[in-house]
Amino acid sequence: MKHDVTPLLSVKGLVKEFQLKAQRGGRRKRVVQAVTNVSFDVARGETLGIVGESGSGKTTVGRCVLRLIEPTAGSVQFDGTDLGTMSFDELRIVRRQMQIVFQDPYASLDPKMTVGASIAEPLVVQGVAGDHDEKVVSLLELVGLSPDHARRFPHEFSGGQRQRIGVARALALDPALIVLDEPVSALDVSIQAGVVNLFADLQERLGMSYIFIAHDLSVVRHIADRVAVMYLGKIMEVGPAATVYENPSHPYTKALLSAVPLPSPRVERSRHRIMLEGDVPSPVNPPSGCRFRTRCWKATELCSQVEPTLEVRAGGQLSACHHPES
Amino acid sequence: MSNPILQVRDLRVTFHTPNGPLVAVRGTDMDVHPGEMVGVVGESGSGKSVSFLAAMGLLPKTATVAGSVVLDGHQLVGASAKELRSIRGRLMSMIFQDPLSALNPVHRIGAQIAEMLRAHSKMSERAARSRAVELLEIVGIPQPGDRALQYPHEFSGGMRQRVVIAMAIANSPKVLIADEPTTALDVTVQAQILEVIQRVQSQFGTAVVLITHDLGVVARVCERVNVMYAGRIVERASVNDIFEAPTHPYTRGLLASLPQAGVERLVPIAGFPPNMLRPPAGCAFRARCSHAIATCAESVPELTVIGKSESACIRATELMKTS
Numbered sequence: 022m023k024h025d026v027t028p029l030l031s032v033k034g035l036v037k038e039f040q041l042k043a044q045r046g047g048r049r050k051r052v053v054q055a056v057t058n059v060s061f062d063v064a065r066g067e068t069l070g071i072v073g074e075s076g077s078g079k080t081t082v083g084r085c086v087l088r089l090i091e092p093t094a095g096s097v098q099f100d101g102t103d104l105g106t107m108s109f110d111e112l113r114i115v116r117r118q119m120q121i122v123f124q125d126p127y128a129s130l131d132p133k134m135t136v137g138a139s140i141a142e143p144l145v146v147q148g149v150a151g152d153h154d155e156k157v158v159s160l161l162e163l164v165g166l167s168p169d170h171a172r173r174f175p176h177e178f179s180g181g182q183r184q185r186i187g188v189a190r191a192l193a194l195d196p197a198l199i200v201l202d203e204p205v206s207a208l209d210v211s212i213q214a215g216v217v218n219l220f221a222d223l224q225e226r227l228g229m230s231y232i233f234i235a236h237d238l239s240v241v242r243h244i245a246d247r248v249a250v251m252y253l254g255k256i257m258e259v260g261p262a263a264t265v266y267e268n269p270s271h272p273y274t275k276a277l278l279s280a281v282p283l284p285s286p287r288v289e290r291s292r293h294r295i296m297l298e299g300d301v302p303s304p305v306n307p308p309s310g311c312r313f314r315t316r317c318w319k320a321t322e323l324c325s326q327v328e329p330t331l332e333v334r335a336g337g338q339l340s341a342c343h344h345p346e347s
Numbered sequence: 348m349s350n351p352i353l354q355v356r357d358l359r360v361t362f363h364t365p366n367g368p369l370v371a372v373r374g375t376d377m378d379v380h381p382g383e384m385v386g387v388v389g390e391s392g393s394g395k396s397v398s399f400l401a402a403m404g405l406l407p408k409t410a411t412v413a414g415s416v417v418l419d420g421h422q423l424v425g426a427s428a429k430e431l432r433s434i435r436g437r438l439m440s441m442i443f444q445d446p447l448s449a450l451n452p453v454h455r456i457g458a459q460i461a462e463m464l465r466a467h468s469k470m471s472e473r474a475a476r477s478r479a480v481e482l483l484e485i486v487g488i489p490q491p492g493d494r495a496l497q498y499p500h501e502f503s504g505g506m507r508q509r510v511v512i513a514m515a516i517a518n519s520p521k522v523l524i525a526d527e528p529t530t531a532l533d534v535t536v537q538a539q540i541l542e543v544i545q546r547v548q549s550q551f552g553t554a555v556v557l558i559t560h561d562l563g564v565v566a567r568v569c570e571r572v573n574v575m576y577a578g579r580i581v582e583r584a585s586v587n588d589i590f591e592a593p594t595h596p597y598t599r600g601l602l603a604s605l606p607q608a609g610v611e612r613l614v615p616i617a618g619f620p621p622n623m624l625r626p627p628a629g630c631a632f633r634a635r636c637s638h639a640i641a642t643c644a645e646s647v648p649e650l651t652v653i654g655k656s657e658s659a660c661i662r663a664t665e666l667m668k669t670s
Contacts, residue, residue, distance in 0.1 A: 074533035179619045209390035209560065214604035215615035236534070239563075243606035243613070266608070280538040282563030284605050286586045289567045296542065297535045300503040 027101060028062035029197055029230050030086065035059040035095035037081050041305065053304050055081040057254040059095070063198065068224065068231040070245030070262065072238055072277075076304050077251040079234045083200045086232065087119050088112060100197070117147055120191035124203035126183035130175040136161075136186050137171030143193040160189040164219060181212035188219065192227075200232045205240060217244060238281050242266050250274045253304055253312040256331065260338020270340035270347050273313045311343070319344040351378035352521050352554055353402075353439070358414040358424075360394070360401045360578075369623050371397045373578035374414070376650070379522060382552040384545070386565040386586070388601075389575035392620055395558045398575075399524045403441055404431040419521055437467040440515035444527040446507035449514075450499040456483070456510050457495025463517045482513040485550075486543050505536035509543060516547050523547065526558045541568055562605060566590055574598050577621055577631035579647070584656035594658035594667060596636045630660070638662055 037056040056078040063069045071079045085092040088104055097104045099115060107115065120143075123129040130139055140160055141153040158168040164185040175183055184204060191199050201220065205213040217240060224231065235241050241248060242262055249259040250271065258271040269275040276295040283289060297316045302308055310328050314320040323343050331339040335347060360372040372394040379385055389395040400406050402416040402423055416423040418439055423431065435441075443449055451459055460482055461475035470478070476495070483491035486509040499507060508528060515523055525544060529537035545568055548555050557569060565572055565586065572589045574582040574597065582595040593599045603614040618635040621627050627634060629644035636643070642661060650657040653664055660666070 074535065181619065210562070211390060211601060211604045211616035212619065213615075214606075214613035217606065217613055218615065221612075238534070239606045242608065243610070277535060280534045282537075282541075282561065282567040284562040284566050284590060284602065284607065286566045286590055289563075294538065296538060300505050300536060301533065 029065045030063040031098040036093045038093045070241035070248040071234045073251035078254040117194040118197045120196040121200040164189045258340040264336040268336045270334045270345045352381045353379035354417045356415040361411045384555045386569035386572040387558045393575040394578040437518045439522040440520045441524040446511040486513045581659045594663045
């Protein structure tokens with residue numbers, strides 16, 4: 022923990038279920054548990070990376086933290102107060118402190134609003150007094166755009182610039198936490214680097230915390246202090262980024278890392294690759310016991326019967342596995 | 348080296364837009380040799396996909412294609428629809444990022460592969476069906492006999508991409524164009540699909556052109572690499588030389604912008620790609636290049652041999668010495 026002992030955000034036993042339409046002829050309503058019993062803390066000024074494949078629940082976690090969708094169970098404590106018990110009005114005040122940046126910089130900006138109006142909108146919604154234009158100018162400068170961009174419209178900007186506009190809007194209320202949901206995956210690599218640097222610089226200057234949700238493991242390694250690896254709605258492993266990447270404890274983490282192609286032909290040729298069989302199982306019908314066991318080369322009878330819990334490992338990370346790598 | 352199976356010369360593709368002509372590919376030369384895996388990398392709008400859509404004759408009528416694309420002795424630019432139909436799927440196939448749009452949702456998988464076989468050879472329906480099952484097995488689909496009777500929606504993304512690969516190789520083409528084949532897939536599934544493509548290449552001697560924006564994928568599977576920027580190839584070299592001794596400032600910039608272990612701060616490329624409706628004079632990269640000099644604006648640099656690489660930068664030799 023960098024600054025304060027109490028975490029800025031504390032998530033405990035988070036569960037999110039979605040009702041599916043009953044199958045034709047079927048009577049039973051089906052339920053997907055997108056997130057199952059997920060707990061984690063985010064310290065002040067820290068970046069927690071959440072990685073996982075599609076269907077792992079990483080985006081749902083981000084939305085539940087902001088209560089953009091209602092969690093089915095569990096608690097989310099922000100700065101010591103439980104968001105779950107708050108009324109809508111109370112929540113609105115806390116939301117000044119928590120913002121989100123979305124993946125698609127084209128869909129997340131209103132094409133009919135000037136950039137300045139988009140950036141000032143959170144100030145208007147929250148009824149913040151003062152000169153909004155001045156604030157917009159300083160926000161544009163903060164994200165590396167020019168003040169006269171405020172009068173222009175989103176279509177006049179490239180993807181990377183639009184993402185900067187989205188970041189400026191998220192910063193308008195001086196939040197303590199920003200959920201970054203795949204914030205650079207729609208950008209070309211040469212542009213992505215600039216936006217990643219922007220996140221790092223802003224954190225250094227303003228000291229906010231990030232939850233950085235991404236499927237790109239290399240980007241997360243670069244930016245995150247700690248990483249949570251999710252699979253089928255559960256955290257498989259969580260710990261300091263360097264430990265998780267260099268000494269993964271969970272077989273899934275190990276396989277995931279070994280699948281990532283690295284931009285070095287020499288490294289690629291000499292790497293030992295763990296090839297996972299098949300696809301991620303359907304979250305409607307997750308495997309019994311450990312959810313990863315159907316694709317795990319270490320799975321035993323025990324794994325199908327007893328669900329492993331997160332335990333502290335030698336490297337300092339937590340992992341949920343009966344047969345950990347370390 | 349053997350004669351190229353696919354020879355692209357001075358390929359130019361122009362789209363006629365309401366805002367005027369947009370030259371998406373501005374004179375591309377490329378050779379693909381039998382059985383090799385060659386990468387084409389570049390960012391959005393670099394012309395990497397359009398080049399090969401043009402080669403396949405798959406562009407809409409708003410596009411004008413000039414230059415020459417010779418595949419196994421057949422000139423594809425200006426070929427009739429009938430000629431192209433007989434070549435596509437037989438001598439050269441293409442797979443795309445989204446396998447679902449390549450499959451017909453209302454036909455069984457096996458029937459779709461069989462149709463591909465029967466389109467190009469006199470084969471009985473029955474023989475085609477059983478060959479379809481064999482092909483599904485080759486691309487690693489478990490229980491291929493049962494799966495052949497299922498519909499596309501019953502397959503996962505990775506399995507669909509395998510089905511599309513099975514269709515693409517049904518007639519043992521000489522060249523397989525794979526356009527971002529793993530971009531929509533999760534990383535563990537991507538690893539599987541890359542392995543299937545490598546297996547096809549080695550088992551059938553199919554030359555593979557892998558179009559991707561992912562330099563990691565290129566490093567894993569390609570032997571030679573073409574780097575495209577603003578409609579031209581700016582560098583071409585073996586995969587080792589591209590990553591270890593890049594000669595073009597754009598290639599170097601791309602590599603420096605990648606997050607890698609041990610890199611504290613990323614180095615983005617300044618600015619953004621040029622508007623192709625009004626491409627700049629001279630080198631298209633010069634506005635973003637920290638090494639640009641006045642001469643760079645004078646003429647479009649051609650690919651020239653620099654050591655073991657080919658580079659379209661007039662300062663490449665000089666810059667190699669200083670780094």
